[in-house]
Amino acid sequence: xxxxxxxxxxxxxxxxxxxxxxxxxxxxxxxxxxxxxxxxxxxxxxxxxxxxxxxxxxxxxxxxxxxxxxxxxxxxxxxxxxxxxxxxxxxxxxxxxxxxxxxxxxxxxxxxxxxxxxxxxxxxxxxxxxxxxxxxxxxxxxxxxxxxxxxxxxxxxxxxxxxxxxxxxxxxxxxxxxxxxxxxxxxxxxxxxxxxxxxxxxxxxxxxxxxxxxxxxxxxxxxxxxxxxxxxxxxxxxxxxxxxxxxxxxxxxxxxxxxxxxxxxxxxxxxxxxxxxxxxxxxxxx
Amino acid sequence: xxxxxxxxxxxxxxxxxxxxxxxxxxxxxxxxxxxxxxxxxxxxxxxxxxxxxxxxxxxxxxxxxxxxxxxxxxxxxxxxxxxxxxxxxxxxxxxxxxxxxx
Numbered sequence: 412x413x414x415x416x417x418x419x420x421x422x423x424x425x426x427x428x429x430x431x432x433x434x435x436x437x438x439x440x441x442x443x444x445x446x447x448x449x450x451x452x453x454x455x456x457x458x459x460x461x462x463x464x465x466x467x468x469x470x471x472x473x474x475x476x477x478x479x480x481x482x483x484x485x486x487x488x489x490x491x492x493x494x495x496x497x498x499x500x501x502x503x504x505x506x507x508x509x510x511x512x513x514x515x516x517x518x519x520x521x522x523x524x525x526x527x528x529x530x531x532x533x534x535x536x537x538x539x540x541x542x543x544x545x546x547x548x549x550x551x552x553x554x555x556x557x558x559x560x561x562x563x564x565x566x567x568x569x570x571x572x573x574x575x576x577x578x579x580x581x582x583x584x585x586x587x588x589x590x591x592x593x594x595x596x597x598x599x600x601x602x603x604x605x606x607x608x609x610x611x612x613x614x615x616x617x618x619x620x621x622x623x624x625x626x627x628x629x630x631x632x633x634x635x636x637x638x639x640x641x642x643x644x645x646x647x648x649x650x651x652x653x654x655x656x657x658x659x660x661x662x663x664x665x666x667x668x669x670x671x672x673x674x675x676x677x678x679x680x681x682x683x684x685x686x687x688x689x690x691x692x693x694x695x696x697x
Numbered sequence: 698x699x700x701x702x703x704x705x706x707x708x709x710x711x712x713x714x715x716x717x718x719x720x721x722x723x724x725x726x727x728x729x730x731x732x733x734x735x736x737x738x739x740x741x742x743x744x745x746x747x748x749x750x751x752x753x754x755x756x757x758x759x760x761x762x763x764x765x766x767x768x769x770x771x772x773x774x775x776x777x778x779x780x781x782x783x784x785x786x787x788x789x790x791x792x793x794x795x796x797x798x799x
Contacts, residue, residue, distance in 0.1 A: 652757035660756060666765065666773050669752055671742045674720060674728055679740065686769050687713045688790040690705070690783070693753055693763040694698060694741070695721040696731045 454493060455506050462486050462515060490515055504536040512543055521551070528555055533564035541571040542641050546582035547603075553579050570635025574646050577627035583612055584620040591617065628654050666691070698762055699735045701780070705787065706738060712791050713769060715739065721748045721761065769794045 465482045468474045493506040504527070510516040511523035527540060541559055544552035556579065559572035586603060589595045600609040615623070628650040636647025659667060669681040702716055718741030722728040725746065744750030748761070766775035766786045775786040
């Protein structure tokens with residue numbers, strides 16, 4: 412059976428639900444611009460929409476469990492078809508990422524992640540995977556990101572994976588700090604990371620983790636400064652901002668001066684207020 | 698935040714204390730109206746009409762409001778304190794300053 416035949420009834424349902432029909436757009440832009448809105452004419456987006464609908468209906472009173480199960484099975488079949496059609500192509504890679512992380516192929520998630528971090532390593536579409544492996548998302552997130560940051564063929568994938576990996580170190584750092592301060596139960600490290608990793612983290616300690624975090628951010632800034640994030644912003648300056656805050660905008664440090672215009676266009680300085688206690692409020696009326 | 702800040706302005710009248718804002722609104726004229734309507738008497742830096750303006754970028758601000766409390770020497774002493782803790786922080790620093798002056 413050809414793929415479009417498989418997808419036709421689904422695409423119609425989805426188009427009716429979305430009440431819009433957007434012309435098919437090419438997919439090759441992944442990673443260089445912000446994520447595009449779901450497009451029902453794109454077979455993967457159509458599958459994701461159907462999956463979300465089925466997931467929402469599941470377990471709701473009055474829903475037909477049998478027909479939902481059939482729809483679920485259809486999504487899995489169609490996902491498998493998308494992954495098989497052009498296995499190293501962008502749609503296949505993006506489908507693999509989605510199937511692994513959204514629980515579509517929950518039992519095969521590890522197998523899919525293996526494939527993504529071996530056969531798919533050259534794909535620029537792996538930026539999606541780098542972005543979705545947030546701290547706490549899944550036990551393998553760190554090792555996958557580590558592999559991608561070193562071995563991915565695409566520079567944006569390496570840069571965004573390294574940036575994501577830095578966030579994992581930051582989350583470790585915060586947890587080690589919280590345990591040290593008694594803000595969370597003493598066994599939190601073990602419960603979040605397992606015994607082995609918890610021992611490593613304790614050995615690294617706050618200073619070691621801090622150094623690791625800063626080192627990663629510095630590498631992001633130096634080696635991948637111009638790589639764009641999912642919202643189209645360069646990751647280098649943002650990493651530098653985090654470093655600047657960590658080093659200079661901490662309790663005990665002299666606040667950097669601000670010299671700028673006020674709302675009416677008259678220039679003034681933060682240091683004009685020396686001699687007074689100052690509440691500095693970054694605000695907006697929204 | 699404005700009601701708390703207005704009450705701080707009232708409570709701290711005559712004390713060595715000031716509120717300084719960094720405003721990231723888009724529209725300067727609309728902001729001037731807000732400032733009148735909300736009785737915002739303290740001065741604000743203009744962040745260039747954007748949440749990614751030069752000042753908030755330099756200070757790595759990614760959530761609003763972000764609060765710093767500085768002592769009379771311009772040192773950062775508290776970060777993102779709110780409510781009663783904010784009042785206590787300001788009171789502590791003003792008391793420190795007065796104790797030094799004696």
